[in-house]
Amino acid sequence: MPTDVQSVLQPDGKVKNGMLPDLTDDRLREMYRLMVLTRAFDDRGMNLQRQGRIGFYLPSRGEEALQVGCALALEPDDWSFPSYRMPGFALARGVDPAMMLNQIFGNAADTCRGRQMPVHYSFREQNFVSISSPIGTHIPQAVGAAMAMKYRGEKSVAITFMGDGGTSSDGFHVGLNFGAVYEAPVIFFCNNNQWAISVPFEKQTRAESVAIKAKAYGMPGVRVDGNDALAVYAAVKDAGSRARNGKGPTLIEALTFRMGPHSSSDDPSRYRPDEVVEQWQKKDPILRFREFLTGKNLWDEEFETECQEGSKALLYAAAKEAEKAGPPAVETMFEGVYREIPPELALQRDGLVGLAKSGQLTGKDEGYFPL
Amino acid sequence: MATSTILGAVNDALKTALAKDDRVVILGEDVGKTGGVFRATDGLQAEFSERRVFDTPLAEGGIIGTAIGMALYGLRPIPEIQFLDFIYPAFDQVVSEAAKFRYRSGGEYTCPMVIRAPCGGGIKGGHYHSQSSEAYFAHTPGLKIVMPTTPADTKGLLLSAIEDEDPVLFLEPKRIYHKKFKEEVPDGWYTVPLGKAAVRNEGTDVSVISWGAMVHVALEAAKKAREKDISVEVLDLRSISPLDVAAVLETVRNTGRVVIAYEAPRTGGFGAEIAAIIAERAIEVLEAPIARVAGFDTPFPYTLEHVYLPDAGRILNAIDHVVNF
Numbered sequence: 001m002p003t004d005v006q007s008v009l010q011p012d013g014k015v016k017n018g019m020l021p022d023l024t025d026d027r028l029r030e031m032y033r034l035m036v037l038t039r040a041f042d043d044r045g046m047n048l049q050r051q052g053r054i055g056f057y058l059p060s061r062g063e064e065a066l067q068v069g070c071a072l073a074l075e076p077d078d079w080s081f082p083s084y085r086m087p088g089f090a091l092a093r094g095v096d097p098a099m100m101l102n103q104i105f106g107n108a109a110d111t112c113r114g115r116q117m118p119v120h121y122s123f124r125e126q127n128f129v130s131i132s133s134p135i136g137t138h139i140p141q142a143v144g145a146a147m148a149m150k151y152r153g154e155k156s157v158a159i160t161f162m163g164d165g166g167t168s169s170d171g172f173h174v175g176l177n178f179g180a181v182y183e184a185p186v187i188f189f190c191n192n193n194q195w196a197i198s199v200p201f202e203k204q205t206r207a208e209s210v211a212i213k214a215k216a217y218g219m220p221g222v223r224v225d226g227n228d229a230l231a232v233y234a235a236v237k238d239a240g241s242r243a244r245n246g247k248g249p250t251l252i253e254a255l256t257f258r259m260g261p262h263s264s265s266d267d268p269s270r271y272r273p274d275e276v277v278e279q280w281q282k283k284d285p286i287l288r289f290r291e292f293l294t295g296k297n298l299w300d301e302e303f304e305t306e307c308q309e310g311s312k313a314l315l316y317a318a319a320k321e322a323e324k325a326g327p328p329a330v331e332t333m334f335e336g337v338y339r340e341i342p343p344e345l346a347l348q349r350d351g352l353v354g355l356a357k358s359g360q361l362t363g364k365d366e367g368y369f370p371l
Numbered sequence: 372m373a374t375s376t377i378l379g380a381v382n383d384a385l386k387t388a389l390a391k392d393d394r395v396v397i398l399g400e401d402v403g404k405t406g407g408v409f410r411a412t413d414g415l416q417a418e419f420s421e422r423r424v425f426d427t428p429l430a431e432g433g434i435i436g437t438a439i440g441m442a443l444y445g446l447r448p449i450p451e452i453q454f455l456d457f458i459y460p461a462f463d464q465v466v467s468e469a470a471k472f473r474y475r476s477g478g479e480y481t482c483p484m485v486i487r488a489p490c491g492g493g494i495k496g497g498h499y500h501s502q503s504s505e506a507y508f509a510h511t512p513g514l515k516i517v518m519p520t521t522p523a524d525t526k527g528l529l530l531s532a533i534e535d536e537d538p539v540l541f542l543e544p545k546r547i548y549h550k551k552f553k554e555e556v557p558d559g560w561y562t563v564p565l566g567k568a569a570v571r572n573e574g575t576d577v578s579v580i581s582w583g584a585m586v587h588v589a590l591e592a593a594k595k596a597r598e599k600d601i602s603v604e605v606l607d608l609r610s611i612s613p614l615d616v617a618a619v620l621e622t623v624r625n626t627g628r629v630v631i632a633y634e635a636p637r638t639g640g641f642g643a644e645i646a647a648i649i650a651e652r653a654i655e656v657l658e659a660p661i662a663r664v665a666g667f668d669t670p671f672p673y674t675l676e677h678v679y680l681p682d683a684g685r686i687l688n689a690i691d692h693v694v695n696f
């Protein structure tokens with residue numbers, strides 16, 4: 001790790017002197033459980049895809065600490081504008097994993113009503129704003145939500161996430177500039193996992209870090225060890241309190257590594273050597289946190305089994321349920337384009353439903369996703 | 372000569388162009404080492420070096436903007452947009468810049484470049500990996516738009532586009548990237564002219580006018596119609612712009628009945644332009660109203676994509692309708 005990177009946990013799980021954030025033992029154990037749940041969720045997602053039960057999955061293996069650490073540092077009223085590699089963030093914000101499985105099955109019970117590709121969640125209840133595929137579009141939107149919070153005199157913050165690739169998008173630069181100009185209570189959180197599909201970080205920018213870009217926009221930029229849940233927690237807490245106290249935005253760069261493929265369709269052996277991956281294997285965020293908990297006498301085999309087996313059983317059962325729910329009805333495709341369905345669209349709907357009923361449709365559900 | 376897929380033909384054309392013309396460079400997200408997320412540029416960086424085939428940062432406006440600069444300076448850039456759905460950050464560069472240089476500078480500056488982008492649905496990619504937004508671009512004077520439907524056409528049209536002195540948006544229907552074809556793809560450099568449609572199936576009762584992946588669905592519908600003794604002519608536009616109006620009018624005059632089939636949302640889709648041209652110039656031969664079979668006026672759905680996409684059943688239904696009018 002470069003020297004300017006903030007951390008709390010050393011690689012062996014020991015705490016740097018006096019750095020431990022103020023978290024109860026229960027919260028610490030909860031952090032661990034959520035990280036384990038996140039990994040189990042990703043494993044379930046990849047397995048379901050490999051078994052042909054869902055069309056696509058996009059894992060976050062190796063990036064559990066930053067998602068959970070970040071989520072626990074926020075308040076329930078805060079809003080998030082997530083990117084697509086954030087299952088652990090959703091789980092740690094209290095989203096029911098069964099709801100996430102409904103989304104990846106695109107079934108009738110999905111909050112998005114089967115309209116979006118897997119992992120493009122939307123959870124209004126947790127202020128988790130609907131995810132878009134086009135990279136960077138959500139960044140200025142988060143700034144706008146933060147401006148609205150400030151306008152209303154509220155103490156909430158908006159947080160938005162982007163990958164290292166996302167820092168090249170128009171939305172990133174526009175978002176940082178607007179955020180700083182309006183001193184919006186927003187946190188820009190870059191999940192620097194070193195890769196944008198096959199493009200390494202060095203080809204994304206010639207800047208020595210993402211965090212350094214904050215300076216030019218007129219806000220603080222911090223780099224934090226993304227595999228250290230406590231360091232991420234502390235950085236987000238800090239940025240949050242700055243924002244809540246009228247001091248404007250912060251850019252946080254969490255350094256981590258995308259351990260798995262970009263998605264279920266990607267084959268990273270085409271573009272990156274295994275050795276690099278093995279290096280990062282040693283920095284596994286979950287193992288490190290386990291060492292930490294063990295040192296504090298907060299971990300034992302029984303707790304481990306509870307976390308591991310509990311997660312697996314929960315997800316196994318929920319996936320079965322999600323699969324049973326079946327697809328949304330044909331007519332739902334025409335709902336929600338507008339609040340009220342325009343007459344022409346109603347005609348299109350009625351025509352299609354008629355053809356479906358009389359068995360005249362020949363299209364088959366046989367798509368695959370190659371990215 | 373050998374058979375190929377459409378994807379293979381894209382790769383072949385790019386390779387042929389790189390080998391022949393030092394002005395040709397390829398740029399885009401993931402086009403280098405990994406050869407593109409669909410593998411359209413597979414092996415090209417290894418063969419022609421990173422100087423000619425290179426990865427870009429993740430910014431479509433940057434990809435098209437820099438490609439424009441290269442073209443102005445005399446190179447022949449072939450930028451790739453990973454999915455047509457992600458071209459919108461570059462919309463300004465395409466529509467206001469690339470397409471306008473020749474006109475606004477009185478011909479002093481021109482932008483010969485080929486923007487390649489996979490388009491259309493059929494891979495379960497949801498709204499952001501499935502759109503057919505050719506109509507947005509068809510509304511742009513100064514830009515050519517091509518959509519191939521067979522491997523031999525793909526290579527010949529792509530090489531034509533690379534030779535062309537104007538910017539070309541080359542839309543590759545990803546759904547048929549891997550489809551098996553019996554047709555042979557010639558080796559080396561050859562071209563298929565832009566702006567020329569092709570009759571894919573001759574017929575006398577009704578014309579189905581289509582482009583992109585939908586042409587193959589139209590052919591399937593034509594086959595089913597034959598079982599009912601209806602003879603369907605299938606016209607593949609191949610180029611949206613310039614449009615082969617003569618071929619459109621000819622097939623209409625030949626059959627007197629028209630179905631227009633396309634994937635994009637129905638309203639304001641390119642099918643509306645075809646219908647208008649027919650109404651303006653050949654209404655006297657029509658024996659039935661023009662029918663459109665298109666995507667619905669909704670965003671592209673995920674789970675129900677196979678219901679959203681026009682299928683042979685829906686095209687056949689429209690054929691029945693215009694034939695029995």
Ligand SMILES: Cc1ncc(C[n+]2csc(CCOP(=O)(O)OP(=O)(O)O)c2C)c(N)n1
Nearest residue numbers: 085133134135163164165166195196197457
């Ligand atoms: C505007 C846009 N262009 C291209 C893509 C295709 N794409 C999807 S993910 C990705 C790489 C993103 O990398 P990064 O921002 O580092 O996030 P990560 O996937 O590593 O989490 C690309 C190019 C897209 N989704 N949106």
Ligand SMILES: [Mg+2]
Nearest residue numbers: 163164195196
């Ligand atoms: Mg990344």
